[in-house]
Amino acid sequence: MVAELTEHLVVTTSPSAGPSLAACTIVAHNYLPMARVLARSFLKWHPEASFSVIVIDHPLEARGLVDEPFTVVPITELDFGDEGFENMATIYDVTEFATSVKPFALQHLLRSAECAFYIDPDIEVYERLDPLVDATMQAGITLTPHCLSPIAHDGAEPGEAAIMAAGVYNLGFIGVARRAGEFLQWWAARLRRWALIDPAQQLFTDQRWIDLAVPIFHPHIVRSTAYNVAYWNLDQRLLTKQQGRYLVDGEPLRFFHFSGYDPATPFWVSKYQQSAPRVLMSEQPALVELCSEYAASLAASRRPTDSHLPYGWHEAFPGVVLCRELRRFFHAELVRADRGEGEVPPSPFLPGGAERFRHWLCTVAPDSVAPATRSAMAIWHGRADLRAATPDVADGRADGLRHWVERGGMVEYPHLALLGWTQPRPASDSSPAGGDGVDLVGYLTAELGVGQAGRLAEQALTAAGVDVATTVTSRTLSRQRSAYDPSGAAGHRTIVAAVNADQLGLLRRDLGAGFFEGRYTIGQWFWETESFPVRFHHAFSWVDEVWAATTHMCDAFTAGAPTGLPVTHMPLPLLAPPV
Structure with missing residues (x-):
């Protein structure tokens, strides 16, 4: 037998x-x-x-x-x-x-x-x-x-x-x-x-x-016992060395499994059993010698030409890490497709798949429980703590998820800042421009200069008696912990977009082109170089006016702006401290 x-x-x-x-x-x-x-x-x-x-x-x-x-x-x-x-x-x-x-x-x-x-x-x-x-x-x-x-x-x-x-x-x-x-x-x-x-x-x-x-x-x-000797069975097997030959229970060792052994921490048999190890390196002289020889072999096997490339399938495309939640969400959709219950999701690693995968992430699934994109719902489905903290999502609302995304979700999951978390609204969904006042859109919860500039603009406009409605966008990797509560109902004739030119296209995609249609849009931009990069000149077509906080930036924007587009020197407001 x-x-x-x-x-x-x-x-x-x-x-x-x-x-x-x-x-x-x-x-x-x-x-x-x-x-x-x-x-x-x-x-x-x-x-x-x-x-x-x-x-x-x-x-x-x-x-x-x-x-x-x-x-x-x-x-x-x-x-x-x-x-x-x-x-x-x-x-x-x-x-x-x-x-x-x-x-x-x-x-x-x-x-x-x-x-x-x-x-x-x-x-x-x-x-x-x-x-x-x-x-x-x-x-x-x-x-x-x-x-x-x-x-x-x-x-x-x-x-x-x-x-x-x-x-x-x-x-x-x-x-x-x-x-x-x-x-x-x-x-x-x-x-x-x-x-x-x-x-x-x-x-x-x-x-x-x-x-x-x-x-x-x-x-x-x-x-x-001479095969696959490792940290999980060493306490049951006697490893010795005699006349230059390793033995296990008296039989020649056939192969040793160095699972979890790291030459950088040679005192641990394995990183997988540090808290309560079953075997101690200090009690195994033959094991010490075996591991030392293996460490030397590893060092000798490294080559200067070895690449230090990150794992090749770590990102779907630059900037979008395939975190566990995204991978599990894709897996669930793939299994559903196998069962004939939906479409096969697009892998980013197929030819032309990166763009299809991006579009898939940026859209709301037909059977989604809430109006949030797959990129956001993947995180919600994958984290029990988030589901417990945002029970309104299961009822078809996304307010709690929005709050989490804006207050810290994008720091944990940068793809939410890159891809957005709500599906862009079509133009037909946007309300027509309303009365006097300003709709101010910006990184109003972000801890960065452009966010603070937007907050200062809102305070100055309010202090001047202008009716202001604010909309928060969170497409930034900066921490979203600035104390700020959006206010007012959007729909004024004028928009101040406190978002730099390089991000304005993403903002328009998030809010929908109809949000800006028929309204006077001012871009509050910052770019401290002597010349405004040509690759961002297309952003001029999306604004009716540009505000620059310094004369240096005003000159740079003016040099690149199309004829007739006003570029206004608009210094940042100063807030009087309380007395």
Whole structure:
């Protein structure tokens, strides 16, 4: 029987004739040094095999990697079927995406090899893995469990509950043969949508799915303690070093998983168990030596040419970070589309997708519970604290959400400032210009100079007896904590837009072009350079007059303004202090 396969063979460094073997790992660019250590260690013991590194981001840069101890496979070279990988890159963060790619990577290897291993990048191989090859060829799948003995209920980390939450089997290693094709298709179908880190839904990347796979596909379960040694099982395994060779319970160490080990904090076995570690580095002399050698190997594997690129799928496009809430909202819409309950949302990573994604975020969903864009509702749906603080949203109103956005939401989520949070009003929705007075629009809650200029203008107009109605716009990354309450009903004949020229187009989009139609619009602008940039001259077409607070700015605006457009020197008001 497969379960009775011996795993205590005497192994030499000479490869024996057997099935063709290929191994791989999956990394973003920042993990390339780890991948080099792993690849060299694997190929040292398996020179007859191949080793590939699937690079999940920056595919153009990945193609430029040269002189590596492995075969580089950019993410674009894997076969994800007709849908591609772009939706996965949108719904998943870097950890989720890397783990979701495993079945597709293994299918790629099995096109040319009879046996394929996936190995996490933070692993180093110390002996040949022939017993795993034999077991995989017979059973089709080989897995290593997190632990092989009961875990003490002593308050140390990780406990059994943590192991169950992460999955019984550690997917830092999995072996498959060609007969595992049905399993890989099953696994790939689930990881295309559900490789989430979401313990509340009983999900943890690719690992929890394997708990279901065991009774369905009958893999071989490795019961030797020499494989996948890591912080979660070190208290159950005796690591020693004899005559230059590491042993585990007397058997040669096959591979060690340095999960969470950071050479910058060498006194911690793993960053994942700092509060109540189950194993202390100070009590494990062989472990200290092993980790020190690994740290030295990592340092030697770093290259001056290594890029320091941020994760390639971190932003949908410059300025819009795909935060967890946006990714989960996109995921929910994608799942609904799979069920035939809506349209497939546009991934920003498809050709031409960035603009379609921006438009999708900036519009209100047809079935939205409140009149707020998807970019704002994604945050509301994703945060229980925000839903509790703004119960009016569930009743179809957005006042509470508006208050949160203007008072701090845009600081936490800058995309709300860039994209706006309410759908622009069409011209037909705007009221016609009304009586005398001024509608003042600006960053009236923002802690920045343009915001203060708008607040001063409102106070001066009010002091002069002018009827003023104010509208707050929050398209700025500055903190929105200035004490200010909007007042009055918009609809006067004159608008003072206390917003700089470079942002005026966004303001018009937010309020709708009809808001300005038939009204006299004054732009209160600030630009302290000697010449006003030509790239902003189009903003002159949106105003009837420009106010400049200094003669220096007045001269710059006048030089660029079209003939006949008044540019008025309008100094900032001075408020008399209370006596």
